[in-house]
Amino acid sequence: MELCGPMRVQTINGKKYILVIVDDYSRFTWVKFLRSKDETPKVVIKFLKQIQVGLNKTVRNIRTDNGTEFVNKDLTEYYERVGIFHQKTVSRTPQQNDVVERRNRTLVEAARTMLIFSKAPMFLWAEAVATACYTQNRSLIHTRHCKTPYELVHDKKPDLTFFRVFGALCYLQMTNRSTIEFESSILYIKIQQ
Known part of the structure; x- marks a missing residue:
């Protein structure tokens, strides 16, 4: 997981941050938009519950940087209660969390390109990031498995007709x-x- 922001321009709803979550096995990516860093624990806990119920998968490890948005009492108690091991990277070493750092950069650059190409206003950056994430989950091929992240998570080919x-x-x-x-x-x- 990685928190990106604050963005220079707020969305219509006042969101300024992007929480990027990447599955280590499939590289499937989820993005959540936040108004402030304080919302992170609540959003992470809700996301973990949805994943475990919706995909019927068990989350065993979480890797984040050592930021206070991820290292706090609420999340630590939740991880201990449900049996999740929290790996924290060393401060100022983004190389240790490189998968999500690269995905973060890819999503933001793709969104910027989409906004510029479509001549859309900058406050629509969240829609562009969500679209870039949706597209990349269904189009990037995982070289080891020769499947998209969507196929690895959902066991079916994505519908791209629309x-x-x-x-x-x-x-x-x-x-x-x-x-x-x-x-x-x-x-x-x-x-x-």
Whole structure:
């Protein structure tokens, strides 16, 4: 796990931080967006519970840096209660947590490129990061297994038929005959009579 931020521009919801979580075996990545570092313990505990129930997997080890957002009383007590071993890297040595550090950089650079290419406003950086994460989980091939991270976690091939270019014009048909139009990531609503 790694916490990235604060970002220069807040999202619409006031989020400034990205919590990046990478599975060591499959390299499947999850991103969570936070308003402040103080939210980290609550988000980590909720995420671990969801993974253990949703994927029916047991989390045995967690590797983080030695930041106070990861090394605190709440998380330490939770790890001891559920039997998770917390590996802490040495201060100022990002090389020890290199997998998540590289993924962090890859996601942020991909998001920046997507925002620039689509000419979208910078406050949509969280949507761009989430899209980059979603795309990379379903497209990067794990060389040892010749499968994507999604295939390794879910045991099935991902559906890629609905992929479009970030910032492309698209329409959503609503049941009450409203159409929502997205153009360059700016929302317009048209009501059909």
